[in-house]
Amino acid sequence: GAGVSQTPSNKVTEKGKYVELRCDPISGHTALYWYRQSLGQGPEFLIYFQGTGAADDSGLPNDRFFAVRPEGSVSTLKIQRTERGDSAVYLCASSLSGGVGDTQYFGPGTRLTVL
Amino acid sequence: GQNIDQPTEMTATEGAIVQINCTYQTSGFNGLFWYQQHAGEAPTFLSYNVLDGLEEKGRFSSFLSRSKGYSYLLLKELQMKDSASYLCAPKGDDKIIFGKGTRLHILP
Numbered sequence: 001g002a003g004v005s006q007t008p009s010n011k012v013t014e015k016g017k018y019v020e021l022r023c024d025p026i027s028g029h030t031a032l033y034w035y036r037q038s039l040g041q042g043p044e045f046l047i048y049f050q051g052t053g054a055a056d057d058s059g060l061p062n063d064r065f066f067a068v069r070p071e072g073s074v075s076t077l078k079i080q081r082t083e084r085g086d087s088a089v090y091l092c093a094s095s096l097s098g099g100v101g102d103t104q105y106f107g108p109g110t111r112l113t114v115l
Numbered sequence: 116g117q118n119i120d121q122p123t124e125m126t127a128t129e130g131a132i133v134q135i136n137c138t139y140q141t142s143g144f145n146g147l148f149w150y151q152q153h154a155g156e157a158p159t160f161l162s163y164n165v166l167d168g169l170e171e172k173g174r175f176s177s178f179l180s181r182s183k184g185y186s187y188l189l190l191k192e193l194q195m196k197d198s199a200s201y202l203c204a205p206k207g208d209d210k211i212i213f214g215k216g217t218r219l220h221i222l223p
Contacts, residue, residue: 035213042119042202042213043158056209091157100145101165104211106157 002026004107006092012113013082021077021110023092029105031098032075034067035091037109043091049075050098082114117141119214121203126220127193135188135201135217143208149177149188150202152216158202161188195221 005024013019025032030051035043045059049069057067064082069075079086089111093104118140127133139147146165150158164170164179164186176189188201200216 040215042204042215045210045212048210100206101163103148103160103163105160108157 004092004094004105006090006107006110008110009108010111010113012115014115015082015084017082017114019079019082019112021079021090021112023075023077023094023107025073025075025092025094026105027073029094029096030072031095031102031104032069033093033095033104034075034077035093037089037091046077048098055098079112082112084114087112087114117207117212119203119205119212121201121214121217123215124218124220126222127190128222129193129195131193132189132191133193133219135190135203135219137186137188137203137214139184139186139203139205139212139214141205141207141212144181145206145208147177147179147186148204148206148211149186150204150213152200152202154199158213161201190219193221195223197221 007022032049034046037043047067048056052072064080067077089109091109093106095102095104121137148163149161151161152158162177169178174191179186198221200218202216203214204211
């Protein structure tokens, strides 16, 4: 596709439920990033994939959060036992190679609301 | 530790010039990005500086001083569509760290 796409655009769930958020990066981009953004804050890093492997998952807040990228393109962010504090916009970005000056291109985000 | 400091909000008039400052501390340094983010939308890339000095790109310019841990984004000939948040984002040893952003309001 022309840009990074994310689905769903909005997700409302109940506390304790499981959710999956999907990211489809720009074709040919090997690096993929997940961020979380709360109102009035900048994007907060969660995890970075280089190809199929998680090169850096130091931003995942706890073991309820997990992400995969099995074929090196589409990625899924999985959140178990959701809590109200997980409510935020989840942004995905991709870049060509993850190199030093590589520009990250962001998707439109998924707005997650946990009731 | 890692820290990014930029003003929370700024107001300027259409047609004027505004400078958004950013100071940063990171573990290692591999350049600094500026992103624009309109309300409810994703961040979009504006500029990248890795060497000291000024990079000019149309109405937008970005400056970097690595020794001072300082950058600014200069917007000229402001237009109403420039109303947005501007995110300062230095790249440390391994990842980009985003500031909280400066919300810029443009008055007619």
